[in-house]
Amino acid sequence: MTEALNNLEQTIGIKFKDKELLKKSLIHKSFNNLENNEKLEFLGDRVLGLSVANVLLKIYPTESEGIIDKKFANLVNKKTCYLVAKKIKLEKYIVTGKSYKNINKSQDKILSDGLEALIGAIYIDQGLNIVEKFILNNWKEYLDKSSVTEIDAKTQLQEYSLKKFKTLPVYTIKKQTGPHHNPVFNVEVQIKNSKKFFAKGNSKKNAQQNAAKKLLIDLKI
DSSP: OHHHHHHHHHHHTOOOSOHHHHHHHTBOTTTOSSSSSHHHHHHHHHHHHHHHHHHHHHHOTTSOHHHHHHHHHHHHSHHHHHHHHHHTTGGGTOBOOGGGTTSOTTSHHHHHHHHHHHHHHHHHHHOHHHHHHHHHHHHHHHHHHOOOOOOOHHHHHHHHHHHHHSSOOEEEEEEEESOTTSOEEEEEEEOTTOOOEEEEESSHHHHHHHHHHHHHHHHTO
8 A cells, every 4th residue: 555655646746744644535435434535525625626716716817707617617527527537547546345346446436536535635734735736737738628718698698697686587489480491589588677688590599699698788798
């Protein structure tokens, strides 16, 4: 186990002061129901969220909160954690019990949870600055890919309405014209205390987007 821990430290570029803490971060509850990485995972999930939010605000100081939130959700989800865990070959170090002997240790949940536990352990052992460096290094390619630069009108209107009134916009199809192969939809949209706005589109979705744009312009958003 000592050699494995040394190899992991070399991979992540961090030398732990408390080797037992690192060891605990790798123990799945199937191996030890009492002494395992669940609490470290709980902590690591929060540390990851704080660190990614902090990094995003530094990288994208002029972006809107809505766009930052979308980037954030893509970066802290289980899928991205799993990909990072695979990159550092965390499956080589996770310890599982006999009940998992026929289960691949590289399955998504075990690895993504294990990565969050490792982040929690790094935070306790090394502090926030070091764990932020670890996250920045290992999430860099996903940060570079987080290129959402525009929220569509319908989503933007929905976010505004939910934030301000706790209700969704109401869309109503008023009329459908044109031939079956080339229809034109007439849609109305309204949110609380707003005027009704009408728009056309060659699909319900396009008509709703066009109506939402008109309402957003009226709201000066």
